[in-house]
Amino acid sequence: MLIFDAHLDLSLNGMDYGRDLRRSVPDIRALEKGRKDLGGRGAGTVAFPEMRRGQIGLSVATVLAPCRQPENPLFGWHSPEQGWAQIQGQLAWYREMEQAGELVQIRNRSSLREQFGIWKTPTDSRRPLAYVLSLEGADPLVDLSYLEKLVEQGLRAIGPVHYGRGRYGFGTDASGGFPPQGKDLLKEMDRLGLVLDVTHLCDVGVDEALDIFEGPVWASHSNCRALVNHNRQFSEEHLRRLIERGAVIGGVMDAWMMVPGWIRGTTTRESSGVMLSHLIDHIDHICQLAGNADHSGIGSDLDGGFGTEQSPGDVDTIADLQKLPDLFRDRGYSPADIEKILHGNFVRFLETALPEN
Numbered sequence: 001m002l003i004f005d006a007h008l009d010l011s012l013n014g015m016d017y018g019r020d021l022r023r024s025v026p027d028i029r030a031l032e033k034g035r036k037d038l039g040g041r042g043a044g045t046v047a048f049p050e051m052r053r054g055q056i057g058l059s060v061a062t063v064l065a066p067c068r069q070p071e072n073p074l075f076g077w078h079s080p081e082q083g084w085a086q087i088q089g090q091l092a093w094y095r096e097m098e099q100a101g102e103l104v105q106i107r108n109r110s111s112l113r114e115q116f117g118i119w120k121t122p123t124d125s126r127r128p129l130a131y132v133l134s135l136e137g138a139d140p141l142v143d144l145s146y147l148e149k150l151v152e153q154g155l156r157a158i159g160p161v162h163y164g165r166g167r168y169g170f171g172t173d174a175s176g177g178f179p180p181q182g183k184d185l186l187k188e189m190d191r192l193g194l195v196l197d198v199t200h201l202c203d204v205g206v207d208e209a210l211d212i213f214e215g216p217v218w219a220s221h222s223n224c225r226a227l228v229n230h231n232r233q234f235s236e237e238h239l240r241r242l243i244e245r246g247a248v249i250g251g252v253m254d255a256w257m258m259v260p261g262w263i264r265g266t267t268t269r270e271s272s273g274v275m276l277s278h279l280i281d282h283i284d285h286i287c288q289l290a291g292n293a294d295h296s297g298i299g300s301d302l303d304g305g306f307g308t309e310q311s312p313g314d315v316d317t318i319a320d321l322q323k324l325p326d327l328f329r330d331r332g333y334s335p336a337d338i339e340k341i342l343h344g345n346f347v348r349f350l351e352t353a354l355p356e357n
Contacts, residue, residue: 004343006250006299007221011090043307054319057119061131072164083140137162159197216353221252221299250299293337
């Protein structure tokens with residue numbers, strides 16, 4: 001079955017990790033054997049051959065280059081100009097992959113329909129993988145005039161923040177309202193017709209964003225706080241607000257967001273027992289809140305800075321997402337609802353959110 005993955009950091013892997021995603025996952029792992037410079041080295045799960053084998057033909061792919069803050073231990077750049085240069089390099093990588101016939105960018109409804117039609121029929125052929133471009137964290141926007149430049153390059157969605165305090169708002173493990181430039185960003189996104197990704201926004205930020213922003217909203221890769229109690233997850237109140245706004249929420253496969261009690265550096269996927277069934281627990285929770293299967297999807301975040309060591313135990317590569325249809329059937333989901341969750345909801349969302357041409 002066709003799978004739409006709403007969050008893949010493809011350029012992070014291609015540029016920051018230096019992975020040639022045209023190679024197979026086993027080949028990439030072999031090349032990285034013994035390296036410890038970045039999380040998930042030698043244990044990656046995502047490459048183009050495995051995406052094709054797993055029928056992950058449509059995805060949301062990111063560019064990201066956060067600006068470092070003193071209280072944030074994650075990677076980052078020391079100025080927005082550096083961040084802007086970094087994402088331009090990532091965009092150049094996407095263009096090279098398009099030239100090589102590996103990727104094709106979805107910019108509008110007509111290209112979405114075309115690529116959906118191509119990928120709806122299962123195949124093992126080397127057709128280009130289709131992606132929608134998203135900016136994860138708005139830090140690289142030197143000022144708001146840069147946003148229109150990215151739209152011209154195909155940008156269609158933005159998550160304003162990532163981890164900690166950003167230049168335009170507060171993200172995971174931080175708290176605070178939008179500063180003036182963050183509110184201006186939301187209004188400019190409205191004007192340009194972009195999708196707002198509320199993933200990583202702190203609780204105050206979610207409320208303010210939903211009050212200010214009038215356009216289409218999704219959560220590309222998030223799970224439920226009721227099942228794993230952490231500020232990175234959505235509360236029941238926010239899930240209900242997102243459902244009311246017509247959002248689609250992509251279930252994420254970073255293990256610590258799937259099962260409670262994960263301790264970084266101590267817990268392993270073997271000791272936790274984390275499996276794809278735990279992802280279905282989160283998706284089912286959202287479906288029960290909504291009373292239907294219209295607001296759930298897949299946003300795996302596989303190889304978003306981690307590898308198999310922090311992935312479900314029954315996932316060796318991204319091709320294993322094809323285990324999901326049977327797992328949903330075992331939970332009593334109908335074929336129509338399984339199609340909605342695995343690709344239909346995000347495709348339907350983009351049918352209205354993207355420009356016509």
